[in-house]
Amino acid sequence: MGLTxxxxxxxxxxxxxxxxxxxxxxxxxxLFVPDTIPAFDKSLDELAKMDYRQxxxxxxxxxxxxxxxxxxxxxxxxxxxxxxxTKEIAVLNKKAGAHFLELFHGSTIAFKDMALSILPYLLxxxxxxxxxxxEIVILTATSGDTGKAALAGFADxxxxxxxxxxxxxxxxPIQEKQMVTQKGDNTFVVGITGNFDDAQTGVKKxxxxxxxxxxxxxxGYQFSxxxxxxxxxxxxxxxxxxxxxxxxxxxxEIKSGEKINVVVPTGxxxxxxxxxxxxxxxxxINKFICASNENKVLYDFFTTGCYNKNREFILTSSPSMDILxxxxxxxxxxxxxxxxxxxxxxxMSALSGEGEYSITEDMKKKxxxxxxxxxxxxxxxxxxKKVYESDNYIMDTHTAVAATVYEKYxxxxxxxxxxxxxxxxxxxxxxxxxxxxxxxxxDKQSDFELVDELCKLSGVKIPQAIxxxxxxxxxxxxxxxxxxMLDEVKKFLFAK
Ligand SMILES: *Cc1c(COP(=O)(O)O)cnc(C)c1O
Numbered sequence: 001m002g003l004t005x006x007x008x009x010x011x012x013x014x015x016x017x018x019x020x021x022x023x024x025x026x027x028x029x030x031l032f033v034p035d036t037i038p039a040f041d042k043s044l045d046e047l048a049k050m051d052y053r054q055x056x057x058x059x060x061x062x063x064x065x066x067x068x069x070x071x072x073x074x075x076x077x078x079x080x081x082x083x084x085x086t087k088e089i090a091v092l093n094k095k096a097g098a099h100f101l102e103l104f105h106g107s108t109i110a111f112k113d114m115a116l117s118i119l120p121y122l123l124x125x126x127x128x129x130x131x132x133x134x135e136i137v138i139l140t141a142t143s144g145d146t147g148k149a150a151l152a153g154f155a156d157x158x159x160x161x162x163x164x165x166x167x168x169x170x171x172x173p174i175q176e177k178q179m180v181t182q183k184g185d186n187t188f189v190v191g192i193t194g195n196f197d198d199a200q201t202g203v204k205k206x207x208x209x210x211x212x213x214x215x216x217x218x219x220g221y222q223f224s225x226x227x228x229x230x231x232x233x234x235x236x237x238x239x240x241x242x243x244x245x246x247x248x249x250x251x252x253e254i255k256s257g258e259k260i261n262v263v264v265p266t267g268x269x270x271x272x273x274x275x276x277x278x279x280x281x282x283x284x285i286n287k288f289i290c291a292s293n294e295n296k297v298l299y300d301f302f303t304t305g306c307y308n309k310n311r312e313f314i315l316t317s318s319p320s321m322d323i324l325x326x327x328x329x330x331x332x333x334x335x336x337x338x339x340x341x342x343x344x345x346x347x348m349s350a351l352s353g354e355g356e357y358s359i360t361e362d363m364k365k366k367x368x369x370x371x372x373x374x375x376x377x378x379x380x381x382x383x384x385k386k387v388y389e390s391d392n393y394i395m396d397t398h399t400a401v402a403a404t405v406y407e408k409y410x411x412x413x414x415x416x417x418x419x420x421x422x423x424x425x426x427x428x429x430x431x432x433x434x435x436x437x438x439x440x441x442x443d444k445q446s447d448f449e450l451v452d453e454l455c456k457l458s459g460v461k462i463p464q465a466i467x468x469x470x471x472x473x474x475x476x477x478x479x480x481x482x483x484x485m486l487d488e489v490k491k492f493l494f495a496k
Contacts, residue, residue: 002065005032005231008334009348011341017064018126021119021232022136024225025207029348030341032231033331037280038062044256044284048246052089053080055246056239062281063235064122071125079118079236083107085463090114090240092247092420095393098263098406099253100423101244104396108178109426109465110320111271112149115228115236120153120160122232123224127159134222137493138162139206141199141227143267143320144171145425147189148178150226155184162226163188163489165199168479171319172430173447178465181472188492194482195313197325200227200268202485212486221493228270229327237274238281244420245283254418259286261419263409265402266290266298267321269328271422276332276369285369286417291405292374293318298326302372305364308356316377317433318397320425325351333359336366371413375404381437383407388438394458396425397433427454428466 005020007013009030015023020032040047042058050058056076057069064072080089084105091102106113127136138160140150147164154162166179168191179189192199206212207223216222228234241262248254262285264272272290279285292299293316301307309324316322330348336359337343350357375383383400387393395403402421409415427434431450435442438457442450448470455462480488 003038003063004035006035006339007031007341008033008330009341009345016066017231018066018129021122021230022126022130022132022224024223024227024230025204027208029204029208030345031229031327031330033334034063034231035339037277040282044246044249047242048249048256050246052239052243053077055243056080056236059239059242059278059281060235063238066129067125071129075118075121075125078121083113083117090243092244093393093423094253095391096387096403098403099244099248099418099420100393100395100399101240101420102423103240104423104426104429106149107465108145108148108152109429109463110145110149111422111424112145113152114240115233116146116149116153116226118236119150119226119230119232120157124157124159126232132222134217134220136160136224137216137221138226139203139223139489140164140225141196141203142166142179143196143322144175145320145429146227148175148182151179151182151184151187151189154226155182155187157186161186161188161493163190163492165190165192165203165485167191167195167199168193170195170315170322172432174429174431174466174469175319177469177472180474180476181469182475187476189476189478190485190488191479192482192485193479196323197313198482199485200325200327202482203227206486206489216493219494227327228268234270234274234277234328237271238278241275241278241285241420242281242283248418248420257284259284259417261285261287261289261415261417263289263291263402263406263419263421265318265321265398265422265424266292267323267326269298269326269332271424273328273331279369287409287415288370289402289406289409290370290372291402292372293321293380293401294374294376295322295324296374297324298329299372299374301329302367302370306356306358307351309351310355317380317430318401320398321401333363336363371409373405373408375401379404381433384434384437388457394427394434394438394454394460395423396427397430398425399423400437426463427458428463
């Protein structure tokens with residue numbers, strides 16, 4: 001019996017894994033969630049002997065039950081190859097009293113590569129399985145990293161087009177340069193005058209626009225999503241938690257079955273939700289430590305049970321976490337409401353109406369495994385400098401938010417459980433903020449001078465992704481108002 005996916009807003013709407021991936025979002029704005037999470041069918045000790053691809057297969061086959069072994073192995077082998085600069089694919093680095101799980105060794109140097117290097121293969125395979133002949137239009141909102149990782153994954157993939165919207169003034173200079181230099185005739189990158197939430201809301205609106213979708217179908221197109229609202233993003237993200245845990249067994253850091261904590265720098269709640277799903281599959285996780293930057297809507301939620309997006313949107317040095325509407329939290333809310341689509345829909349319409357909702361005491365009790373806290377800009381900077389000085393290890397701003405929150409957690413609880421910190425981006429992606437944290441004098445230098453300085457300080461080779469954009473020509477310069485996103489989509493698809 002295959003696993004069924006259901007909409008978080010309508011229990012009547014079900015899909016196979018491949019159909020859920022193909023659609024991205026359920027009708028009526030719900031998200032697809034697995035009905036149950038199957039348990040591992042291999043022991044942790046067995047998994048500890050496998051390489052990344054084999055672990056990926058053994059996790060993903062349980063979630064994507066309508067894929068054949070050949071189909072899934074084809075996707076995995078195509079994704080996790082020498083696009084990554086290390087054979088291990090994800091690297092554990094023991095520094096400053098924690099295990100940093102470096103997830104940025106893929107082609108665009110952020111953890112988004114872990115899922116977006118496989119999503120194009122999952123999606124095109126899903127289209128084939130479901131006899132879909134339409135061209136797939138990937139519509140994506142990005143806070144900076146998803147955009148480039150999705151563009152890199154989908155560029156020149158036959159049968160697809162990809163459109164990316166990013167907040168014009170809300171990403172790092174390197175992030176922007178990476179996106180606007182993207183090659184491939186099927187790619188289109190648009191800056192919007194608005195923030196990430198505006199971009200995400202605009203994209204979700206187009207997904208749910210029945211008339212628009214009918215028109216697209218008549219022209220041989222259909223939308224799908226590369227955002228973490230697509231279950232095809234979350235499933236590959238479960239893998240690296242299992243991989244990290246089993247590497248800790250293999251290196252003797254923990255015994256099989258011993259619990260670990262995970263700390264996740266969080267924005268849209270995708271990465272940490274994947275860890276939660278991995279626990280449901282049987283991974284021994286003690287606490288999910290949810291780290292926010294000054295946009296601390298999740299910290300407030302975990303402490304009060306009230307989610308309230310009515311607040312100022314703050315631009316921080318960790319832009320990929322500058323988010324007030326964490327889409328994937330809906331999947332957790334649905335779960336703690338007892339897989340109740342009606343209850344979840346009520347809360348979500350309160351969120352889109354009044355901008356807030358509160359969960360019941362009963363639901364709150366089911367969040368005991370989560371701990372939320374946040375880091376200020378000053379604290380984030382100080383952590384980068386401190387760990388550089390103590391361990392000669394330079395982390396990016398997002399990872400530094402996580403490391404800061406982990407210190408707060410330890411100080412509050414005294415918990416000494418072995419801990420994995422999801423290290424979500426290379427410091428080379430946020431060079432200016434990183435170097436300024438170490439010494440404010442660096443601010444006088446140009447972006448690429450800073451890249452060279454970072455190389456000298458860290459001794460870490462400059463990633464190919466950075467070398468590639470030093471001299472690359474700008475190929476995308478469209479900027480639009482957040483109200484006009486649909487016009488840009490139509491122009492790209494239909495103006496000829
Ligand atoms: C996307 C991103 C995050 C946030 O991840 P979510 O899955 O959205 O919570 C954190 N750090 C970096 C570098 C990112 O690109």
